[in-house]
Amino acid sequence: MSSSTSSETQLLAEHFGYPPVSLLDDIINSINILAEQALNSVERGLLAAKPASLGFRAPPPPSKKTKHNATTTAAAEDAPQPSPEEAQRHEVENGTHQLETLLCASIDRNFDIFEIWVMRNILTVRPDDRDWIRLSHYEGLDFSAASKRRKAAGTEPGHDGAMDTEGAEGEKEPTNQPGAGGEDGNPDAAETGSDAPTLASVARLRRRLQASQKLNVMLHAERARNAKLLEELREFLHGASGPAAVKVETGESQNQTNLAFLRSKGDLTVGDAETPLTTTTAFSLSQLQALRALSTSLRTMMPDLVQSTSGADQSDTKKSWRTERLEYVEGSTRRHLENVRGLELGASGYVRDGEWQGEGRSLAKGEVEGLERIAGVLGAKPNNGVRKPETGTADAMDES
Known part of the structure; x- marks a missing residue:
């Protein structure tokens, strides 16, 4: 039963281009998304409505008709009563959660039944028709050469059993080869003759086709990656052979890339073509004396520059520090004389009248x-x- 179901699933997947179960999964996922959107809309609509329209009103004031009612409601009055808005939000959230749980359970139960029914009645192939189905990409296939080879090899003992074991991924249907049909007494094999393909040969060809298609896709992807890598290398190295070199020879403009300097010799070839590195080194050595003299003159000038700069910085620092200290002392003294001693000081700190007529210290009410x-x-x-x-x-x- 498992081999039959597996072959049926493979046949439908090859025909549709995707497994049949994935179609049902997409349908169920779409239903779940629609249900979630509906629940969100219901919750937003209920929260947007006024609390009074949903029956949530402020509690009436406690009645004073009888003492019995007052004693029974005393315990309830001790706890704070929620506002109508809070009560509405709480009830709507709880109700929406319960509705979501009920709806999801119903969807899961019903669509599980739907999936089983569709797989058994719609997306299925009857066992009687499975051997007679020919897909569109099987049209035009010629099995004459394969049948001739099987006919020539049919006289060898044990050959048919090996062919059946090799193909069909666990399918153990009897082969329809002429030799096997004559030995087993199968009437279908005797009637069809040597031109009819067997289930093992069709399964083997199907596996070969799938393997060749997979290999073709992998080779195309590898070819694209290699072509992209070669193109990047040609862009980095302009001197490489290929289309990039042809473009350079034709005089088209080429952008300077990060690795273009690897192939350019620069000034090493100037002066002597045979020993460019020696020539460049000799020129550098000839300039060392001038560089040494310049370095010595700079060293003699640096101490004076450092001393002048540090002296100016220190004087500015001391001046600013003393100024800040003097201002702080004067400000503190002025606040003490005005607030505590009660003197009236001018802008320069002198006493105006000798007596302070201001408010003085603030007194409390008790004082x-x-x-x-x-x-x-x-x-x-x-x-x-x-x-x-x-x-x-x-x-x-x-x-x-």
Whole structure:
């Protein structure tokens, strides 16, 4: 049964160009995508609706008709009641999740049945018709040469059994060769004769065709990769033989690439064609004295430049540091004299009037009330009889 199902699947896959199960998988995936879109639309629609239209309203105020109702609802009132929007969102999310679970389970169950029914009734080939089906790419095939070879080799003992074992990937159908038909007494083989191909030969040719097609695809891909690699190498090296060299000879413009300098000798050929490297080395050695003199003059100039630059930097640094320190001390002193001592200072730091008439230190409310009570107590004492002479004496002294 497994060999029959395997051969049927291979035949349908060769006819369609893809396995039949992949078609059913695409259908089921499309249904799942549509179901997910429908669920998302339902959830968005319910969340966009007003809570009152879905039955979510603010709870009414607690009634005070009976004490029994008040005692029963006391426990419920202790917990915070969710707002209508929160209750709507919670119910919609839970309901959508339950609907999604139910819908996915229903889709899986029903489409599993659909897949089994389609594979058994639509995407199938009956065993009686399987041996008589000829695909479109089998038209025009000539099996006469193969039949002649089989006829010539049919007299050899055990040849037919070896052919059956070699082909058909586990298929154990009897061969229809003339020799085998005569020995086994198969009437179909006797009627068809030597021109009828056997199942083993067709399966073998099918495997050879698939292998040749796979090899052809691999060779084309390898050829494309090699051609691309050769093209890149010709672009890097302009002197290589091939189409790139022909373009260079015709005078067409060529872009300078990163590796083009590998084939260009540059100035090494100038001066002497036989020993270019020796000539270039001798020229470099002749310039060493001038380079040494220039280096010595630069070394004598560098200490003066370094000292002048460092001296200027240090003076600027000290000046800026002292200035910042002086400004900080003056600012702190000015804030202390103005806020704590209560002096009024000018822009240059001098005292204006000698007395500060500003706000002074801010007092709290309790301190102000305490000062008012003290002032009231001190102001009430002169009204007593004992202190009147003192008050008069003080007035007389003031008048004098």
